Amino acid sequence: MDFSWTDRQQAVYDSVLAGARALGGTASRTPAAVRDHWRACAELGLTGLSVPEELGGRGYDAVTTARAVEAAGRGCPDMGLLFSVLAHLFATVMPIAEHGHDALREELVPRLADGTAIGANAITEEGAGSDVTALRTTAERHGDHYLLNGAKSFVSNAPVADLLLVYAVTDPAFGFLGVTCFAVDRDTPGVTVGDPFDKPALTTCPAATVTFTDAPVPATRVVGRPGQGAALFQSSMRWERSCLFAAYLGQMSRLIEESVQHAAAREQFGQPLAAHQAVSHRIADMKLRLETARLLLYRTCWLLDRGEHTPLDIALSKLHTAESAIQTALDATQLFGGSSFSTRTDIARALSDALPARTFSGTSDIQRELIAKGLGL
Structure with a gap:
């Protein structure tokens, strides 16, 4: 077993560490302040570390990605900011990059990877935390689109997000095999983002409740296949539970x-x-x-x-x-x-x-x- 870093991995670490030390942090949670710091993180590549190069990312493998993330955590004391950026990358961008159809990947991933757009992962509900099989948010098919109804809680980045990755039940009879993942634009009619929560920790990562009232989502915005949502979520968790x-x-x-x-x-x-x-x-x-x-x-x-x-x-x-x-x-x-x-x-x-x-x-x-x-x- 080789425990040494490659020259490239060490160079990535040194570069991100220097940039992260310059980041500092902010006590402000205004959308403008969040986006200013996001731009700085994007310049370091943090918004697209593990995203394939052909989609606008750095194309790093998991080890190199984690090495860059470790450098960011050492250099920047603002863990709320880093959590915000990394949750965007691992729980929103990577599921689309790895499982979205070609047109969806080409449409969404580049602007998420370069930090132009901010993503939020919306799966947790008041009655469905650890038990993700208890989701109550539904998506009902109507021709070429779905109607989303329900509410998601503790959605990190929601107050500043441009895109929401939403997990909803499309076929209740199939349990966790009846959950589907959707890429939903923030400005979709029927999508309402609540006021940011006051939190004692990770304060610079804004979070809020998001509600859906007959929100129309094109069928082309399904990530993966209908019923594949639970598998997609677990796929994103392998990135988040390790690299983040x-x-x-x-x-x-x-x-x-x-x-x-x-x-x-x-x-x-x-x-x-x-x-x-x-x-x-x-x-x-x-x-x-x-x-x-x-x-x-x-x-x-x-x-x-x-x-x-x-x-x-x-x-x-x-x-x-x-x-x-x-x-x-x-x-x-x-x-x-x-x-x-x-x-x-x-x-x-x-x-x-x-x-x-x-x-x-x-x-x-x-x-x-x-x-x-x-x-x-």
Whole structure:
């Protein structure tokens, strides 16, 4: 097994890291502010990392994509912005790029890949979170179009989105095999986007409820085939649960660097914090979690590129990376003490932004279920 990076992968990492450090972040959630930062992310290629070159993307494989995402997470402390961009890429653009018919791909993917248009994934509902088979949004066929009715909740990017990837029931009798995926323009009659939610975490990723009232969608906007929606969603999750979480590897790297610097510079009881085992061992554990998460994540991406991945591999990577990100951020707040909650550091923000990792893209409990099933339990 070769654990080294290719020259290209290292060059991608260095370039994205430098650009991400220049990104900074913003506390503003206005559409204008979001789009300004999106343009900067698009210039780094983040909106099209894994999109085929012929469709306007960078054409990176999963390992190289994750390497770029890790660099972004290390360089940019605004995880809300990165989550916004990466959810767009993995949960909206990639399903269309991989499963859409040629005309749909050519129409939509290039402007999504270059960041001209913003995408949002609309699957979660009030009564259908982990249980995606409980969807209530329907799409009824009428000649050459469908009428969408229902409501989606917690739709990341919805307040600024140009395109919504909507999962709706087209044949209730077939359960999860009766779910279809649609590419829906934001300005479609009958589509209503609610006010942005106030959130304590990932605050710069705007989210809202979206309702559909007899919203007409051409049959040509079906992504894949009717009834293939559940499979398409799982396909997008293989990208999101692996590559998106590389941003948390970057965040953990940054927190460890800041913790080492703080422990060396800060004195208590007449000696540096680093001289106290309670501190140095905590940082050692932070490093151990990072490296084990990194190994699992890149192994999973390597398997994805070889077509040898299983749900077990992806679940192990997602679960361990999410839980490690949370614990590492908790440890950093402990090391920095009261100063972690001041405006001089991003430690508290890192903690609040790590906590949702346990929930989105499939909860930690769902990942444990997938692992158990993978073990034959």
